Amino acid sequence: MTPDRLTEAVYLVSAVLFILALKFMSEVRTARWGNWAGALGMLLAVAGTLMRPEVTDYRWVALAVVVGSLVGAPMALLMPMTAVPQRTALSHAFGALAAGLVGTAEFYLRGPELNPFFMGVLCLEVLLGYLTFTGSLLAFAKLQELIPTRPIVYPGRNYISLSVLGLGVLTALVLVVNRGPAELFPVLVGAALLFGILLILPIGGADMPTVIAILNSYAGLSSAFMGFLLDNKLLIVAGALDGSSGLILSILMCRAMNRSFTNVLFGAFGRVVVEKAEEGRTVQAYTPEDAAAVLSTARSVIIVTGYGMAASQAQHAVKELADLLMARGVDVKFAIHPVAGRMPGHMNVLLAEAGVPYDLLYEMDEINPLFPETDVALVVGANDITNPAARTKPDSPIYGMPILEVDKARTVIFIKRSLAPGFAGIDNELFYLPQTMMVFGDAKKVLTQIIAALKG
Amino acid sequence: MTEQGDILTNLFIFVLASFLGLELIRHVSRLLHTPLMSLTNAISAIAIVGSILLAGGHHDDLTVALGAVAVAASSANIVGGYLITERILRMFRGRPGR
Amino acid sequence: MLVGVVRETFPGERRVALTPAAVPELRRSGFGVVVEAGAGLGAGFPDDLYAEKGAEVVSDRREVFARADIIAQVRGYGANPEAGRADLPYLRPGQYLVGFFDPFANPEAALELAPTGVTVFALELLPRITRAQPMDALSSQATVAGYKAAILAAEALPKMFPMLITAAGTITPARVFVIGVGVAGLQAIATARRLGAVVSAYDVRPAAKEEAQSVGARFIELPLETAGVEAGGGYARPMDEDFYRRQRELLTAVVAEHDVVITAAMVLGRRAPVLVTAQMVAGMRPGSVVVDLAAERGGNCELTRPGETVEVNGVKIIGASNLPATVPYDASQMYGRNIVSFVRYVFGRAGPDFGEEITRETLLVREGEVINRRVRELLGLPPLVREGVG
Secondary structure (H helix, E strand, O other): OOHHHHHHHHHHHHHHHHHHHHHHHOOOOOHHHHHHHHHHHHHHHHHHHHOOOOOOOOHHHHHHHHHHHHHHHHHHHOOOHHHHHHHHHHHHHHHHHHHHHHHHHHHHHHHHHOOHHHHHHHHHHHHHHHHHHHHHHHHHHHHOOOOOOOOOOOOOHHHHHHHHHHHHHHHHHHHHHHOOOOOHHHHHHHHHHHHHHHHHOOOOHHHHHHHHHHHHHHHHHHHHHHHHHHOOHHHHHHHHHHHHHHHHHHHHHHHHOOOOHHHHHHHHHOOOOOOOOOOOOOOOEOOHHHHHHHHHOOOEEEEEEOHHHHHHOOHHHHHHHHHHHHHOOOEEEEEEOOOOOOOOOHHHHHHHHOOOOHHHEEEHHHHHHHHHHOOEEEEEOOOHHHOOHHHHOOOOOOOOOOOOOHHHOOEEEEEEOOOOOOOOOOOOHHHHOOOEEEEEOOHHHHHHHHHHHHHO | OOOHHHHHHHHHHHHHHHHHHHHHHOOOOHHHHHHHHHHHHHHHHHHHHHHHHHHOOOOOHHHHHHHHHHHHHHHHHHHHHHHHHHHHHHOOOOOOOO | OEEEEOOOOOOOOOOOOOOOOHHHHHHHOOOEEEEEOOOOHHHOOOHHHHHHOOOEEEOOHHHHHHHOOEEEEEEOHHHOOOHHHHHHHHOOOOOEEEEEOOOOOOHHHHHHHHHHOOEEEEHHHOOOOHHHHHHOHHHHHHHHHHHHHHHHHHHHOOOOOOOEEEOOEEEOOOEEEEEOOOHHHHHHHHHHHHOOOEEEEEOOOOOHHHHHHHOOOEEOOOOOOOOOOEEEOOEEOOOOHHHHHHHHHHHHHHHHOOOEEEEOOOOOOOOOOOOEOHHHHHOOOOOOEEEEOOHHHOOOEOOOOOOOEEEEOOEEEEEOOOHHHHOHHHHHHHHHHHHHHHHHHHHOOOOOOOOOHHHHHHEEEEOOEEOOHHHHHHHOOOOOOOOOOO
16 A cells, blocks of 8 residues: 555544544443544544655654643643533634644645635635634633623624624635735734634623534534645545534534524624523423433432322332332432421322332431432422522521432432422522433323333 | 545535534434533544644745644644543443443 | 420320420420320320430429420310310419410410410411421321321221232222312321222312322312312312302212212311211212211211211211320320420520511410410400510
């Protein structure tokens, strides 16, 4: 095999690995291999490139890789886990910068030789690369609260943004048609850099994760265009995968956060967007399959039952789930709050009917100290008895009532028909905590689905 | 330089890969949104390929310099991206060896 | 503060206001406990158990009244009108009484208590809010009553409750109908289900349907206009005679097809509505059983005689009376927890805060006056002018 053929073969394997990386990452079961596949794919991509005859001088490459790694590693390892979005944004900025710089270098290196198609592709690469660079930096700054997280709007922002974009596009067109003058190139770069900032400025901190996904998409497209420019199929494949998955991911994230996609995207262009930070607290809604995935990795589970289980007559499903978990070696306990249900002993009679042995049932005082060490608290139709407001809000009607300290568990899975309040008629603070997964639906139905997902 | 036919071939590949990305991600569970975002971030550092060609090639100083910076930047992206993803995935792990 | 417990003097009352288990809880909160000898015997708690847990046991009842700041009783004077009178002379001004006082059925007792200068908390008056649930003695005792009603029915019925498919043929399950899905009714349903019966339930309140179904009963719907029937706190508002007449008509068919009818329909502060007439009983099969939990309040069944079992046409009508006293061990256990919760809540820190909701609402008598608004109405007294006594 000639060196070029070998590289192509390596690139092919690398592309396959990237595809597999996405495939593995789309299912919880295989997710961990996704990262390995991706890393291996990248390793091969780099190796394959180094093997090419055009690459003669390894010194700068080696030095740059070391410098870059020294920057990247602390960035990833030293961050708190709550800072994932901003670290991703920062990482993005680096990648996008690279794309922009490559386009820049190519322009000055081969500009005059490029036919309109390639010039166009180069301009697109540069445009996307630099705007993603500054956009990502700004997203990072907003999430890190280096600048205010609220949307920064100013009069005439539509016109300003559009004209900057227009300037960039116009410059690109001129470059494409005329293949020059070279002096216009910095204008293109400048416009791109500026537009990136203007695009992100009016978007609020809450929408940032979605925006980062879109920027991901742009960075991917930028790499894809680089691929067209350099006639490199691997770049095209990886870039296109990123481009489309980034777009879909941002739409999915929008839906999951209950925000309108167009609202987020076009926030820069003037529709709505003056959302106050506190308005419309969102809960995180998950599917029974998600709950099953979390339960399958738990070592200890405490099941908290309430009136919802009674109303749905789901006690048999609860027993079945408990049996299934115990058969897999999970430690399962039932927490019975003294006023759970609508009559004294309500939970007892139902669980007894389902055949749950007495020794699995724990009173509130016995089980509260165990919540902090428990992986999952599964709440089936209980509400007020888990509401932390009883501990924290003096003006709440349930203040002072002892509760089951479900919020101290590592993860809370909450099965409920809807967000309607319980007997005390108030909102449950537990719903809005980050460790809480809400699964909406009838208790019996949801539990049956969880059981099916665990078995399948 | 590449021919017209090659451009079309590349376009084919682009379109196919785009659809593939779409299909792979469409029904992903909410649990995986964050690690996916981080993974695709790492993959977009594929720009390193173009960067190496510039930094390691036989070019003028400006080109090599730009290329080197690009290599450094995409290396930061690669290392950072995969490590972040790994940390996110670690949180999912329940019991060792499961 | 010292909490005193005396033996219950109401005929047939075997419960005790505090069980030995409750004593350490009170002591932990800084209360002392003094107990009349023999107070817990009827419920199964001998004196030495009390002493072991840190209570002081005294042989003379009068000493308890003389020394205790708070007297805890199951049946206070209003709920123990004859024998309770004997304790009146021993009450001291400034003393607190906590217990059941039956204020709506027996308001005169409040009038007699007032001049003694005591402050009376009647647990029947406790507001039915979430925070007060640990103190809700009406619920805890109703739970016992509901459970026992099902047991009595099973005992009296010539049939077995559960279904059995055997070589000697198939035994069909008993059909139990519970009217009145309050705390007692729900527990009766649950107990009957545990014993294997097929249970139906009816309540005039629409909200009760889901609750009945949540313990496994089939809810009977009647085409009646039930708007405005909710009185809050799990009670129904008294309706007019026409409503009850129509209700009885519709219930006749249902009652006839059941082996057991357990009635637990009560309206706060008034006679219980008559839901089962003699005619309806006549339509029941011989051997059927009616357990009337409202017997002491007039009875849901026309034929009920409180404390007795009447047999008409082979149908037994059991006038349940003081059922919790027949399960005194656990009934006292729960009642004791209610008392402890109440005492710790009201007398916990600096002393009673009469502006606070629970303390205020439960107050029956204070500083020589009958405080509760509804009881004053029943006595024909004008409302108290000053809001927030003390």
